[in-house]
Amino acid sequence: MKRLVLTLLIGTLFLILQTTWLSSFPIRRIRPDILLILILYLAFLFPPIFGGILAFFMGYLMDLFSGNVLGCYTLSRPLVFFAAQFFKERFYVEGSSSQFLFAFVFALLEGILILILMNTLQPISLGNLYPLLFTFLLPQSFFTGLATPFLFFLFQKGSSLLFLQPEKGMKERA
Amino acid sequence: MRIRGFFLFQRYSLPIFIILLLLFALVLMSLRAKQRKGVEFFDALLMEISSPLQKTATLVIKTVQGTFQQYVFLINLEKENRVLKQKVAELQEENHRMKEMQLSNERLRQLLQFRENHSPSMIGAEVIGQDPSSWFKSMTIDKGERDGVKKGMAVISPAGVIGQVLKTAPHYAIVLLITDYNSAIDSIIQRTRSKAIVEGKGENRCQLRYLLRTEEVAVGDIVVTSGLGGNFPKGLRVGEIQKVDKKGHGIFQYAELMPSVDMAELEEVFVIMEPLPPTQPQGEKGKKGKKTKK
Numbered sequence: 001m002k003r004l005v006l007t008l009l010i011g012t013l014f015l016i017l018q019t020t021w022l023s024s025f026p027i028r029r030i031r032p033d034i035l036l037i038l039i040l041y042l043a044f045l046f047p048p049i050f051g052g053i054l055a056f057f058m059g060y061l062m063d064l065f066s067g068n069v070l071g072c073y074t075l076s077r078p079l080v081f082f083a084a085q086f087f088k089e090r091f092y093v094e095g096s097s098s099q100f101l102f103a104f105v106f107a108l109l110e111g112i113l114i115l116i117l118m119n120t121l122q123p124i125s126l127g128n129l130y131p132l133l134f135t136f137l138l139p140q141s142f143f144t145g146l147a148t149p150f151l152f153f154l155f156q157k158g159s160s161l162l163f164l165q166p167e168k169g170m171k172e173r174a
Numbered sequence: 175m176r177i178r179g180f181f182l183f184q185r186y187s188l189p190i191f192i193i194l195l196l197l198f199a200l201v202l203m204s205l206r207a208k209q210r211k212g213v214e215f216f217d218a219l220l221m222e223i224s225s226p227l228q229k230t231a232t233l234v235i236k237t238v239q240g241t242f243q244q245y246v247f248l249i250n251l252e253k254e255n256r257v258l259k260q261k262v263a264e265l266q267e268e269n270h271r272m273k274e275m276q277l278s279n280e281r282l283r284q285l286l287q288f289r290e291n292h293s294p295s296m297i298g299a300e301v302i303g304q305d306p307s308s309w310f311k312s313m314t315i316d317k318g319e320r321d322g323v324k325k326g327m328a329v330i331s332p333a334g335v336i337g338q339v340l341k342t343a344p345h346y347a348i349v350l351l352i353t354d355y356n357s358a359i360d361s362i363i364q365r366t367r368s369k370a371i372v373e374g375k376g377e378n379r380c381q382l383r384y385l386l387r388t389e390e391v392a393v394g395d396i397v398v399t400s401g402l403g404g405n406f407p408k409g410l411r412v413g414e415i416q417k418v419d420k421k422g423h424g425i426f427q428y429a430e431l432m433p434s435v436d437m438a439e440l441e442e443v444f445v446i447m448e449p450l451p452p453t454q455p456q457g458e459k460g461k462k463g464k465k466t467k468k
Contacts, residue, residue: 121207
């Protein structure tokens, strides 16, 4: 329970950083999605049920502070979490390059999902948003991927300090 | 049978949980789309809890950024000059603070003047956060339902239109910016009086939709609110036309608009509490004056 609450607090802190500090960057396109990186890391740390609830709540918080009318992140974040859990043992994600690739692919897939949701579920027609894949989504996913090795390293250090047994989540799952 | 059912549930508990969680997310999306009260209440409650943290973080970040700019570049100077440099840094810090205060004073004076010129039925609010996602364009302000802010109210600055209130909590509100894909404002082109809808295009850009091909629109034309939507008073500056394209087919032409407000630099805004009387921008006044002379 303590782990759950603490992770939730860290998630809230990350969300606040994303809405304040990262938003003050001059070029918005290079703003990495640090909350997505945290959710990807949670896939390695937490069992599916706890992690799924955390991802759901973080997506909900994200929707709350966003101009997103439908609440796409409440759906996409748990999906990303479960997908990352499914693929984590099929990929080697110890090295920086593989961590970059892992986050890059997930950021890209989540972006495509949101784009599809926006294009299909909005009550008003938004026009053709698909060119955004190249002008916006690719650079954004690239920088999210670039920030991942550094943040994963910090999370590893932090989780070993906070929880003493960072691998406990996997044991719980087993 | 019951025991068998229990074992089956245990075996499939994880897939069942995943399906239930995703279904719940879909139900939430549907409730949000229908704007149900229960979801709005829960949203407001969570916003009320997290927004003070956001406000504090903004304050800390602003202070740290200011200090960083003043101090960090002075760290690696020679030892002999350390005392002197520290003095300079202190003076610079003081100077920086004074400059910041002066700029803040100027900004607030401008806002006050703008408010006095227009209507007292506006309240000033501070921007405490931006949209966490890069797909959507919104910002959090430190005024909410307790201050009289309601959903749909117009948010403006002396430079022009910013957006409208999307969600409210007792002390905080989320403002949907005019650059968001979901935003649409009824407007007119100041010079030609042609009607169009200003829609968000992301990345500090908007586009004019339903602008008739027969209308003579040029780059540099100013677009103002028409006052027809009900939320925005007539004559508020929305932006300037940057690009006009008549090449396509159909009865409408395409025009791109640069908002008159830089959304990334916003620090203070005004929320219009009740519809303002129509404003007469300077250009429009001049034009009307000429007409009467004729």
